[in-house]
Amino acid sequence: MNDLPEPPPDQTEREMLGLGTEVTYNYRCTRCQHEDAVPDVVIDGFAASAGLKRGRMPRLVCPACGGAFLAVR
């Protein structure tokens, strides 16, 4: 019994990067008006895979209805 409890990977990663607070962006569905806060790491991942320049907000898919999920400014 020498298993040590490990912190969640996400927490460890954030500590390594020196990030204390999570930044989120508000997104809203154009079809069902569902709103959600999306972490910046998710935004960056989608933006990178879509080939967007840094700072551009990628279009996501609504988790509720599958419609267009757009950033709220």
Ligand SMILES: [Zn+2]
């Ligand atoms: Zn929706």
